Amino acid sequence: MALRVGVVGGGQLARMMIAPAVELGIELRVLAEQPGMSAALAATAVGDYRDADTVLAFARDVDVITFDHEHVPQEVLAALVDAGVAVRPGPDALRFAQDKLEMRARLSQLGMPQPDWAPVTDAEQLQAFLDDHDGAAVVKTPRGGYDGKGVRVVRAATEAEDWFTTLAEDGRGGALLAEELVDFRRELAQQVARRPSGEVRAYPVVETVQQGGVCAEVVAPAPHTAERLEAVAAQIGIGIAEGLEITGMLAVELFETADERVLVNELAMRPHNSGHWTQEGAVTSQFEQHLRAVLDLPLGDPSPRAAWSVMVNILGGPKSDSLDARFAAAMTEHPAAKIHTYGKDPRPGRKVGHVNVSGEDLDDVAYQARAAASFFGD
Template sequence: MALRVGIIGGGQLARMMIAPATELGIEVRVLAEAPGMSASLAATAIGDNRDADTVLAFARDVDVVTFDHEHVPQDVLAALVEAGVRVHPGPEALAVAQDKIVLRRRMAELGAPQPDWAAVADEEALQAFLDDHGGRAVVKTPRGGYDGKGVRVVGAATEAADWFAALAEDGRGGELLVEELVDFSRELAQQVARRPSGEIAVYPVVETVQRDGVCAEVFAPAPRADARLVRAAADLGVAIAEGLGVTGMLAVELFETTDQRILVNELAMRPHNSGHWTQDGAITSQFEQHVRAVLDLPLGATDAAAPWSVMVNILGGPAEGAMTDRFAPAMAAHPTAKIHTYGKAPRPGRKVGHVNVVGDDLDDAVYQARAAAAHFLD
């Protein structure tokens, strides 16, 4: 009987795990939040992943449960573990990815380099942090934010007054995370994969370009990365994976500062946008690697398939129904481009697909990827 992986969440990350799992003879089952989601090809159940009974019923006959996102509540994860379900990554690791304040505390415990930060419960505490850090800082809601949501750069505590009011209305109290406004030269990402038995595989460190808080482009490997930076990023990724007990893929988002330090920004414990280039640019894609890792199968090689890989996201997309009309012109004009779409309705700023180009010349790969992606933009 084939091994069965149950993925909670029906988004594009689950969608992109289906093909490599199938090639390995592994059956994929998906608990989607709603009909018609990106991973509908393998959606064997539709339901609320915040409901323990729904998730337990879905997990009843799979070999391992993993995730398309980090938002499954801890009580549901605990119910899975109590029922004897193999869950990778596990609840303790996921808790760090679910709450940015928990993340900062755990990074401090591990001795990982990170921005100055504080958990603040009111405007007075936030203003004190601002006064100590040049009058400007980044404020984040601890839970639920992604792709620029739940993040603000503020110059006065009053600019977060609505978030503090929402915490008060919630009735459970709570805090916001405030971080120093890092003087960084660029953003990087380090991906590692780790099996439950401890084997680790490390990918090349990459440069990521963000626009409006959303990943827009990735260059692999990171240009102008000397041996010291490559080693430091890899060592940091491995230390975090081992220190937190992460199983599956881990993406460590990093700042490279103007004085050439690296600082941990955020973590993702699943395949991540910064690793989409691996579909066409690495011997083993992050999607295949995640499936291997959570099943505790031997990990694949992470070597690059070409000197350079470039990933460009398709953000927004054309009018609904027009996506397929753009394929032929894009493929004809850019035959080296690999176009991946997610089956999602267009919306301003929404990730609806991406383009990968691999080759010997970075400038040409950048041009081809950007030009191919432009065919899908109105």
């Protein structure tokens, strides 16, 4: 009987696990939030991931449960563990991806380099943090934010007043996360895979380019990167994977500062946008690697297949014309481009696909990827 992996969440990350699962002889089952989602090809159930009974019923006939996102509540994760289900990554690790305050505190315990940060429960505390950090800070809601959501740059405590009001109305107390506004030179991402038996593999550190808080491009490996910085990024990623006992893929978003420091920005415990280049650009893609890791199979080689790979996100998507015609035109003009779409309806700023190109000349690779992606915009 084939090994069976259950994925909670029917988004594009689950969709992109389907092909490597087929190649590895793994049976992939998906619990989608609603019909017609990106991973509909493998959706064996539709239901609410916040309902313990629904998730337990889905998990009954699989060997391991993993995730397309980190939003499954801790009480549901605990119910799975109590029922004897293998949950990877487990709830003790996932809570650090679910709550940014807990993440910051735990990374401090691990000695990881971070921006200055503090929990703030009211405007007075936020103003004190601003006064200590040249009058500027990044304020984040600890839970639920991604792709620029739940994040604000503020220069006065009143700019977060509505969030403090929401905290007060919630009735459970709590705090916002205030962080130093880092003067960074560029953003990087370090991906690491870890399996339960302890084997760890690190991918090359990559450069990410953001657009409106959403990842627009990834260049792998990060250009103009000294060996020392590469080693530091890998050390940080491996240290976090081991320190938090993560199973599966881990993405560590990083800031590189003008004085060549590397600071941890965010964590994701799943395949990640910064690793989409690995589908064609690495010996083992992040999606195959995640499946190997959660099943405790030997990890694959993360080495690049070419000198350079560039991933360009398709944001928003076409609002008119035939998608088939655009595919044909893009493939005709840029035959080296690998085009991936997610089966999503277009919406401004929404990730609806991406393009990968690999090769030996970075300028040409970047041009081909950007040009192919441009066929899918309006």
